[in-house]
Amino acid sequence: MFSRAYKAAVALPPIVWVGAFLLTPYLLLFCNSFWSVRDGQTIVHDWGMQNYSKLVHVPVYAEVLLRSMKIAGGVTLLALLLGYPLAYYVAFYAKRKELLYQLVIIPLWVSYLVRAYAWKTILGSDGVMNTLLQYLHITHEPVGFLLYSPFAVVLTLTHIYTPFTFLPIYAALEHIPKNLIEASQDLGASRIKTFWRVIVPLSIPGILAGATFAFVLSLGDFLAPLLLGGPSGIMISNVVVTLFGAAFDWPLGAAISACMMVLVLAILFLTEKLEKKWSFS
Amino acid sequence: MTTTAVPQAPAATQPLLSVNRVAKTFGKNIVLSDVSLDIAQGEFLSILGESGSGKTTLLRLIAGFERPDSGTIQMAGERIDSLPPYKRRVNTVFQSYALFPHLTVADNVAYGLKVSKAPRGEIDSRVREALAMVKMEGFAASKPSKLSGGQQQRVALARALVNRPKLLLLDEPLSALDANLRREMQFELKSLQREVGIAFVFVTHDQEEAMTMSDRVALLRFGELEQVATPREIYSKPATAYVAQFIGHSNLLRCNVSRGIARCGNVICTTSEADGPAVFSLRPEAIRLASAAGATDVVRFKATVLRQVFQGATELFELDCGGMTLNAKIYSARVPAGESEFEFALSDFVPVKESR
Amino acid sequence: MELQLVSASAEKRPAWLRVHVIAVFAFLYLPIAILVLYSFNGGGVGGFPPRNLTLSWYRLLFSDGALWDAVLNSLEVAIAAVIIAVGLGLPAALALDRVNFPGKVIFRRLVLLPLILPGIITGLSLLMLVVAVKLKLSLLTITLGHGTALISVATTEIFAGLQKAQRSQEEASLDLGATYWQTFWRVTLPNLKLAIIGAALLIFTLSMDEIAVSFFLIGRDNTLPLEIWSRLRRGMTPEINAISTVIFVFSLAMILLWYRLRKPGTDEWEAAAKAVEG
Numbered sequence: 001m002f003s004r005a006y007k008a009a010v011a012l013p014p015i016v017w018v019g020a021f022l023l024t025p026y027l028l029l030f031c032n033s034f035w036s037v038r039d040g041q042t043i044v045h046d047w048g049m050q051n052y053s054k055l056v057h058v059p060v061y062a063e064v065l066l067r068s069m070k071i072a073g074g075v076t077l078l079a080l081l082l083g084y085p086l087a088y089y090v091a092f093y094a095k096r097k098e099l100l101y102q103l104v105i106i107p108l109w110v111s112y113l114v115r116a117y118a119w120k121t122i123l124g125s126d127g128v129m130n131t132l133l134q135y136l137h138i139t140h141e142p143v144g145f146l147l148y149s150p151f152a153v154v155l156t157l158t159h160i161y162t163p164f165t166f167l168p169i170y171a172a173l174e175h176i177p178k179n180l181i182e183a184s185q186d187l188g189a190s191r192i193k194t195f196w197r198v199i200v201p202l203s204i205p206g207i208l209a210g211a212t213f214a215f216v217l218s219l220g221d222f223l224a225p226l227l228l229g230g231p232s233g234i235m236i237s238n239v240v241v242t243l244f245g246a247a248f249d250w251p252l253g254a255a256i257s258a259c260m261m262v263l264v265l266a267i268l269f270l271t272e273k274l275e276k277k278w279s280f281s
Numbered sequence: 282m283t284t285t286a287v288p289q290a291p292a293a294t295q296p297l298l299s300v301n302r303v304a305k306t307f308g309k310n311i312v313l314s315d316v317s318l319d320i321a322q323g324e325f326l327s328i329l330g331e332s333g334s335g336k337t338t339l340l341r342l343i344a345g346f347e348r349p350d351s352g353t354i355q356m357a358g359e360r361i362d363s364l365p366p367y368k369r370r371v372n373t374v375f376q377s378y379a380l381f382p383h384l385t386v387a388d389n390v391a392y393g394l395k396v397s398k399a400p401r402g403e404i405d406s407r408v409r410e411a412l413a414m415v416k417m418e419g420f421a422a423s424k425p426s427k428l429s430g431g432q433q434q435r436v437a438l439a440r441a442l443v444n445r446p447k448l449l450l451l452d453e454p455l456s457a458l459d460a461n462l463r464r465e466m467q468f469e470l471k472s473l474q475r476e477v478g479i480a481f482v483f484v485t486h487d488q489e490e491a492m493t494m495s496d497r498v499a500l501l502r503f504g505e506l507e508q509v510a511t512p513r514e515i516y517s518k519p520a521t522a523y524v525a526q527f528i529g530h531s532n533l534l535r536c537n538v539s540r541g542i543a544r545c546g547n548v549i550c551t552t553s554e555a556d557g558p559a560v561f562s563l564r565p566e567a568i569r570l571a572s573a574a575g576a577t578d579v580v581r582f583k584a585t586v587l588r589q590v591f592q593g594a595t596e597l598f599e600l601d602c603g604g605m606t607l608n609a610k611i612y613s614a615r616v617p618a619g620e621s622e623f624e625f626a627l628s629d630f631v632p633v634k635e636s637r
Numbered sequence: 638m639e640l641q642l643v644s645a646s647a648e649k650r651p652a653w654l655r656v657h658v659i660a661v662f663a664f665l666y667l668p669i670a671i672l673v674l675y676s677f678n679g680g681g682v683g684g685f686p687p688r689n690l691t692l693s694w695y696r697l698l699f700s701d702g703a704l705w706d707a708v709l710n711s712l713e714v715a716i717a718a719v720i721i722a723v724g725l726g727l728p729a730a731l732a733l734d735r736v737n738f739p740g741k742v743i744f745r746r747l748v749l750l751p752l753i754l755p756g757i758i759t760g761l762s763l764l765m766l767v768v769a770v771k772l773k774l775s776l777l778t779i780t781l782g783h784g785t786a787l788i789s790v791a792t793t794e795i796f797a798g799l800q801k802a803q804r805s806q807e808e809a810s811l812d813l814g815a816t817y818w819q820t821f822w823r824v825t826l827p828n829l830k831l832a833i834i835g836a837a838l839l840i841f842t843l844s845m846d847e848i849a850v851s852f853f854l855i856g857r858d859n860t861l862p863l864e865i866w867s868r869l870r871r872g873m874t875p876e877i878n879a880i881s882t883v884i885f886v887f888s889l890a891m892i893l894l895w896y897r898l899r900k901p902g903t904d905e906w907e908a909a910a911k912a913v914e915g
Contacts, residue, residue, distance in 0.1 A: 006817055007736045014729035014788070015744060021785045022747055025762035032765060082661050089658045093650045102892065107665045109888035110672070111846050113862055114881040117869060118668030121675070128671065159664060182346050183379035185366040187393035187444065197396075201383045220755020223848065227869075237755050244761060244853065254765075257758045264754055280382035280426070
């Protein structure tokens with residue numbers, strides 16, 4: 001519809017920018033992963049697989065990655081369990097949908113950092129949780145594992161990412177034509193049967209999208225583990241941060257980053273395929 | 282296609298479904314007020330009305346998607362108006378078909394049976410039977426998105442009928458089809474209903490459709506029933522001016538009656554109505570050129586042809602009869618321009634109630 | 638005609654669902670409530686319940702120069718990021734919608750990457766570029782990072798807006814004698830007004846709270862989140878609670894504003910569009 005010159009003028013600036021400031025940096029990162037560090041100070045362009053081999057053979061990296069995936073998995077599961085019924089309620093029962101929807105979004109407007117720190121306050125030995133537990137005589141002294149543990153990380157990240165599971169699930173539920181639900185009931189299915197046979201299958205793309213968000217974003221998180229994880233709650237991104245900070249080893253950090261990129265892209269590819277299979281409209 | 286025999290009222294049997302003085306309001310809108318209707322076993326009843334008449338709401342009340350604000354609905358003597366849809370022995374064919382996109386055609390049709398936990402073998406055979414009945418056997422493994430509108434509608438029909446409901450509700454099922462397909466489906470639906478013997482309640486805004494297919498027609502207007510009768514009766518004896526106009530676009534003559542004679546324009550006619558103003562319905566088809574013989578019970582009047590519109594088998598004439606305009610549908614006769622004499626049978630001059 | 642006259646279900650809501658919903662909202666708002674509560678806490682952070690309600694932290698906040706410098710920095714960066722991201726996201730969306738250029742699929746994926754990859758990876762990659770071209774770390778590098786990372790937010794929103802827009806309006810404009818350029822300004826762009834504003838607000842908010850990408854790209858001047866971060870490392874002060882409360886209230890105001898902007902806008906457009914389309 002538009003002239004060729006126009007089309008070029010429109011497409012070129014973003015392509016050039018993205019090429020310069022996105023593609024090039026990622027490529028640089030990738031290149032760095034094949035180099036190594038000498039004397040803890042300089043980076044040598046020696047192009048080898050030494051970093052990747054280190055990742056495979058030194059167990060600690062795999063351990064941290066595994067722990068990160070477990071934490072991410074826990075967060076995803078919890079966020080879905082919290083988010084789905086919430087989305088269901090707002091979509092099918094709520095009288096003021098718009099308002100409730102906004103209420104779920106609003107916490108996202110408060111700084112992540114500050115919310116994470118608030119959880120630190122809540123879970124600390126001096127904080128709300130412990131004070132409450134002692135007040136109710138459930139415990140007699142501060143519970144240790146509440147803070148500086150994977151538990152704290154999972155709790156905080158679930159808090160952060162529940163709205164992220166809510167949003168796509170809500171969108172999917174709203175998208176279901178009401179007459180399908182009526183048809184199901186007309187044919188003899190009770191509300192529960194209608195839920196499992198019609199609503200859930202049709203909301204699967206939303207579930208997949210929400211789960212992907214929650215999992216991938218939790219996996220790569222570094223703030224929550226840093227603030228609340230303690231030594232037992234360190235996640236893979238913290239390792240990368242250290243390698244680019246105090247433990248100067250950019251190439252190794254780059255290698256881990258490259259692996260994470262591949263992992264995340266693989267997950268995305270997988271969910272995209274699944275979403276296509278399960279989308280019917 | 283018209284029914285040739287007037288169906289007898291089912292002898293002394295209880296009506297299948299009884300709607301008693303049902304009312305429904307949405308917000309400030311009174312959608313239905315005081316509607317009562319009986320549906321007989323095995324009959325084909327159309328609920329006819331314009332947009333906003335309340336016909337869809339009435340259907341949804343019977344199906345169970347809404348509860349009446351007042352009044353009751355009974356099936357076989359038991360109250361069902363407080364039952365959820367999945368507990369009623371009623372199935373619906375939706376206007377937009379509402380086929381489940383994530384299930385195949387066969388699974389769609391089997392849905393109601395699976396939910397009621399029928400044995401597997403029985404489900405398979407009944408599904409096959411139902412698909413054969415609507416001529417969709419070859420599509421069992423297809424997904425609804427691959428089907429045309431007409432095909433989807435057949436599947437929706439099969440999905441409803443396979444459960445052998447006591448009553449089938451159809452919500453304007455043919456409105457999305459093109460004219461030819463529509464006529465074909467009308468025929469098929471009617472013969473299907475005869476074959477299956479289940480009562481069909483058919484909602485439509487198309488009066489021709491209702492008149493063609495139904496054993497009885499219930500005409501709804503602004504939430505109230507104007508008339509419930511067989512198509513012939515509604516046609517020849519409309520109860521109100523609205524019915525007369527809505528069905529077959531009758532002429533409405535607002536006459537003055539004085540001592541048994543009704544006068545409007547050039548039309549002068551005997552009537553048994555009381556003195557004073559009265560409304561009469563006269564169908565355009567009933568008017569013809571005056572014949573030479575002086576038949577009895579025939580009313581003659583003079584009129585001038587204002588306009589003539591070709592309509593195929595008939596021509597539509599706009600006649601001026603002494604200040605009053607009448608439409609006449611006359612088989613391609615040669616009607617001379619200017620003034621001529623016309624006639625109609627006295628029995629076609631029907632008094633109707635003025636409408637609200 | 639199928640009437641969807643009932644918006645909320647007339648059926649009873651299961652009790653357990655209501656409890657769940659209330660519990661989830663409590664969970665979501667607990668830290669925020671604590672935050673706001675403790676901003677008034679006389680005894681600083683820690684200790685429950687809060688006592689000695691006071692406004693002293695707010696007073697301290699307003700005289701804290703360094704913090705407000707950081708706020709200013711964040712605002713500068715956020716506005717610049719919006720300009721970059723929307724300025725590039727708009728043509729990108731148009732290109733994705735209407736132009737078939739080589740590498741289109743790769744471009745689309747590439748542009749989405751910063752949103753799904755851990756932010757620090759994008760930040761680190763940009764750091765490598767910065768080091769390679771020997772650029773000094775500063776607010777500029779942060780702006781670069783934010784703008785680039787957030788392009789896809791603009792692209793996605795505007796793309797969605799383009800899908801909704803009526804192509805026939807543009808064709809009508811051309812038919813009536815307007816050039817492509819005129820059509821763009823008079824028809825296409827106004828149609829996208831809502832999407833662009835939505836994208837701008839979102840990008841602004843994301844930039845103001847951005848930490849991961851910024852982490853390795855800061856120079857001497859801190860953005861607000863990073864300033865808060867460095868103070869947190871030294872120990873929490875209730876001032877932080879105070880400023881967070883301020884930001885929260887401000888964000889609420891922004892949402893209300895967005896709401897007001899949007900509601901009459903969409904309805905107007907949709908009503909007009911419906912009237913025209915018939």
